[in-house]
Amino acid sequence: MPHTAPTFLIVADGKLAVETAKTATSAIRYLPERVVAVLDASKAGRTCQDVLGFGGAIPVVGTIEEGFARGPQALLVGIAPTGGALPPAWRGWVLAAIDRGLEVWSGLHTYLSDDPELATRAKARGVRLFDFRKPPEHLPVANGRARLVEAHVCLTVGTDCSSGKMTAQVELVAGLQAKGLRTRFVPTGQTGILLAGWGISVDAVVADFIAGAAEQLVLEGAKDADVVLLEGQGSLIHPGYSGVTLGLLHGACPASLVLCHQSSRRLIGQYHGASAWVPIPPLAQMVRLYEDAVAPIRPAKVIGIALNTYDLAESAARDAVRRAEDETGLPATDPVRFDKASLVNAIASAVARRHGPPA
Amino acid sequence: MPHTAPTFLIVADGKLAVETAKTATSAIRYLPERVVAVLDASKAGRTCQDVLGFGGAIPVVGTIEEGFARGPQALLVGIAPTGGALPPAWRGWVLAAIDRGLEVWSGLHTYLSDDPELATRAKARGVRLFDFRKPPEHLPVANGRARLVEAHVCLTVGTDCSSGKMTAQVELVAGLQAKGLRTRFVPTGQTGILLAGWGISVDAVVADFIAGAAEQLVLEGAKDADVVLLEGQGSLIHPGYSGVTLGLLHGACPASLVLCHQSSRRLIGQYHGASAWVPIPPLAQMVRLYEDAVAPIRPAKVIGIALNTYDLAESAARDAVRRAEDETGLPATDPVRFDKASLVNAIASAVARRHGPPA
Known part of the structure; x- marks a missing residue:
């Protein structure tokens, strides 16, 4: 199983924007060095930086051939078509990629690998069609095997969706590696899979196998690793x-938890605008909820707070960090915006408590 | 959507036993008046009572024609074939049932309605192939709509799987109806669906839609009901x-909970024999766990304890009931074995607290 992604030509035709192309823009934001070009004829000739406000000099091209000329290893279908079916033009692009021997990565709900024409052509050409939302077959029912791994498993947990659980883990990898800890980010959602090159979208598996998917991810991620940072x-x-x-919490049997919270959010699901109604309790109460929920399976503590303060002015963001620390008695930071050291140190200390300091 | 099951001819060829034919034997145990015959050539000529120890005079027949002669409304595939594929003999029975205009009910993991030959024949004949493990398409993501229904929703929760959560609800229906409360059992698993004639196997839906399935079941079950007894x-x-x-707890937004426990069990999953390792905490602690878990979505109390004491002598069973009451301060009983009144009254009182007594 590869643990890095190839270089991509991204298909985002007519839709290159954060709102309409989540997969495409996540790849551009987190993996800019692996994106050779983006196909969107409506914005051809510009750069990603110019269109999106990030992504630097990555070119937006107007034809698939211009994209291929940049030498990608894979085609990434980075937007979802209206209606679900693959538009004829896209089918042509996918077939052209297969004919050139490129992998095709897709986060569509309609799996490319289930399409007879595409599957036959890919098989004949010996290239992989990777539907990264598609769960693997034959997942186990979890039974605590993840609690027995040698590696320290740290899981991010949240007050809500879209609160920075993937980002926090991605941000902490380098700091832990700098301390001599072999550290692996293990993704559980499609953007994370895109970054890491492997993983399982746990929300797409059948309900009985949520924890089993988490268990399998931990067992795989823990190989040759001292620290597993699980999304x-x-x-x-x-x-x-x-x-x-x-299910993810109980299947993963983490040794430690990091609680993630978007500081400005007051209600669960508020980012969707409509029909939010469950208030987010104080952080200290969320800490207790998670610790109580995991305790019967494998006791674990929340060891730090990762805040997402992207929509706050700097002084308000620093206030939010201080309040979170006061309220919980735990180290807190916004790992994207401020110094990550307090969270890196909290995880390293948790590892050392079990194993002694790294050699 | 029908809320009762048809009369069944059950296919259990060569496997009519509690261990090897869970679907078949559940139907015989809970729905004996709807089972006209069971097909198992290896036990032909005997009664279910004789073979299983329950099921009374329901005949076991040796050929499908003998079964049809008993006048069933539906064929129920009551066992799973080894390997998963439909054996040729079974295919013949299913086709014969379709040709006679009988519904075919199946709990197989391989859906009959996905089989081109069976689907085509059923369509031509105008009969339903009901794969009752198959989740409906287009389930919603739950968002608390279930908390707004007028009916009182009581959910059974458990210390473990196979602890009596379905049985308790089925046992309480008549007692509540006798108090003038329009009471509906709402199933969430395949045996329950068999009993009620509708429902969703929530463990078979995609993870993102567990709560959505529960929400949809409550909205449907609450129509024209005063009390919904949710499995x-x-x-x-x-x-x-x-x-x-x-997911079921948060999607259903219950108004009350009944905690179910098999009194002799000490470890989660002990009934499987192998690799059980999580101790079952004291009942009072389980009560707190469930109340804390549901509180942020819709506060609800555990109002009674349903024990499963099938493997205890009567005096030990009565001791277990007394201990459960002492430990939790709640009414407890084994609703299969002893008087159900304490649980019936607990639910009726919870309904009355919200709505006043029934007219």
Whole structure:
């Protein structure tokens, strides 16, 4: 199983914007060095920086051939078509990529690998069609095997969805590696899979196998690693997604937790605008909820708070960090915006408590 | 959507036993008046009572024609074939049933309605192939709509799987109806669906839609009902299935909970024999766990304890009931074995507290 992604030509035709191309823009934001070009004829000739405000000099091209000329290893279908079916033009691009021997990565709900024409052509050409939302077959029912791994498993948990659970883990990898700890980010959602080149979208598996998917990810991620930074999902108090959150928590059997919170948010699901109604409790109460929920399976403590303060002015953001520390007695920071050391040190200390300091 | 099941001819060829034919034997145990015959050539000529120890005079027949002669409304595939594929003999029975205009009910993982030959024949004949493990398409993401229904929703929750969560609800229906409360059992698993004639196997839906399935079941079950007795699944501390449990709890937004426990069990999953390792905490602690888990979505109390004491002598069973009452301060009983009145009254009182007594 590869643990890095290839270089991509991204298909985002007519839709290159954060709102309409989440997969494409996540790849551009987190993996700019792996994106050779983006196909969007409506914005051809500009750069990603110019269109999106990030992504630097990555060129937006108007034809698939211009994209291929940049030498990508894979085609990434970075937007979802209206309606679900693959538009004829896209089919042509995918077939052209296969014919050139490029992998094709897709986060569509309609799996490319289930399409007879595409599957046949890919097989004949010996290239992989990777539907990264598609769960693997034959997942196990979890049974605590993840608690037995040698590696220290740290899971991010959240007050809500979209609160920075993937980002926090990605931001902490380098700091832990700098301390001599072999550290692996393990993704549980499609953007994370895109970054890491492997993983399982745990929200897409059949309900009986949520924890089994988490267990399998931990067992795989823990190989040759001292620290597994596992991406959390949802929230224990999210009215729609809490089952995914608890299944992931119990299947992963983490040794430590980092609680993620967007400081300006007051209600669960508020980012969707409509029909938010569950208040987010104080952080100290969320800490207790998570610790109580995991305790019967494998006791673990929340060891730090990762705040997402992107929509706050700097002084308000620093106030939010201080308040979180006062309220919980734990180290807190916004790991994207401020110094990450307090969270890196909290995880390293948790590892050392179990194993002694790294050699 | 029908809310009762048809009369069945059950296919259990060569496997009519509690261990090897869970669907078949559940139907015989809970729905004997709807089972006209069971097909098992290896036990032909005997009665279910004789073979299973329950089921009374229901005949076991040796050929499908003998079964049809008893006048069933539906064929129920009551066992799973080894390997998963439909054996040729079974295919012949299913086709014969379709040709006679009988519905065909199946709990197989391989859906009959996805089989081109069976689907085509059923369509031509105008009969329903009902794969009752198959989740409906287009489930919503839950968002608390279930908390707004007028009916009182009581959910059974458990210390473990297989602790009596379906049985308790089925046992309480008549007592509540006798008090003038329009009471509906709402199933969330395949045996329950068989009893009620409708429902969703919530453990078979995609993880993101567990709570959405529960919400949809409550909205449907609450129509023209004063009380919804919703079947729970799993346990909040089950290492493999807790995600299903929490999703169901948050999607259903119950007004009250009944905690179910098999008195002799000490470890989660002990009934499987192998690799059980999570101790079941004291009942009072389980009560707190469930009340804390549901509180942020819709506060609800555990109002009674349903024990499963099937493997205890009567005096030990009565001791277990007394201990459960002492430990939790709540009414307790084994609703299969002893007087159900304490649980019926607990639910009726909870309904009355909100709505006043029934007219």
